[in-house]
Amino acid sequence: MTDHPRPEALEAYVMDALSADEAEALETHVATCARCAEALCREARLEEHLHHLGAERGREQESLRPGSRGDLAIAGAVLLAAAAGVALWLRPVPGPVNVAQSQLTHHVPPLAVCERRADLCDDPERHGIATVGTAGLEVPRYEEGPPLMSWRAQNQPEPKRSSE
């Protein structure tokens, strides 16, 4: 029987750190030496233990790592939701728009700014207050005064009188 291998050699064997010749010599000895076979078994168990520990640590670090896929997805979703909220908050609210008269596609009568009711009724169509009613053009919500009566008299045909 050859000399018993040193513990370092058994350790190197399980770590696959021996040369082919050294490993073969060790295997030859271990095949015939129960004590060394037992020592090798212990080293193998420790090696398996360490692999298990390493795998556990790897799993833990993977789950705790801030840049893991799941964390990135959650962070992305939160950022997206925050951006959408800010965009909604800053969204321009439709308000009064200053548009030059020349840019309008159809004529809008100017606002009637008059001191007297008579001025309005002078030319209601020009002032934009004339509407089409059952009796033709008329000025709503205003009592008809003499100027409007005259305007109507000029622009509307005479109502037909029924023959008696």
Next chain:
Amino acid sequence: MREGSEEGADEHAGAAAAPEIDWQTAIARYDRRVVVSLLAMGLGLDQAKDIAQETWLKLVEKERRGELHAVKLPGLAIKQARFLALEAHRGRRSHATVDDVPELPDGTQRIEETVAGRRDLARAERALAECSPRAREVFGLVYGPHAPSHAEVAEQLGMSVQRLRQTLCEVRKRLRLALNEDHD
């Protein structure tokens, strides 16, 4: 030995798109790892080597038949080897008396084994925390899920392979002491 602790390092996923597996390289790289996992189960060295060889043969045959859809090494080889070891053990038991055949783990865990395993892990964690940051880094890479070779880790850390192994031996010494506390 606890199941599910193994991590596949090299992955060849998808049968249709799987690249050709270089079995010679895979065997040269992981055969010792498979043998050690069998030794840890309590098998003798000769039997462990035989089963490791049978394991590789089975895997190569399965791969040629297109039955391997995701090859994760060394995890798959270790699982296959353990399965074959248990099969061989059951075969021996059927032809022998109970006293003739030593007990082998059947792959299922008893509660006390689980508790003991967790206690060992906690003890090992404490021992590892006492090591230097460099030693912890070496340990994390060598025994991590990607299972690189010592040469690859040494290159990654910018140190010699010899220095890396010395560091590993120091870590193993601490962990061995920590794990043997309860058993001594």
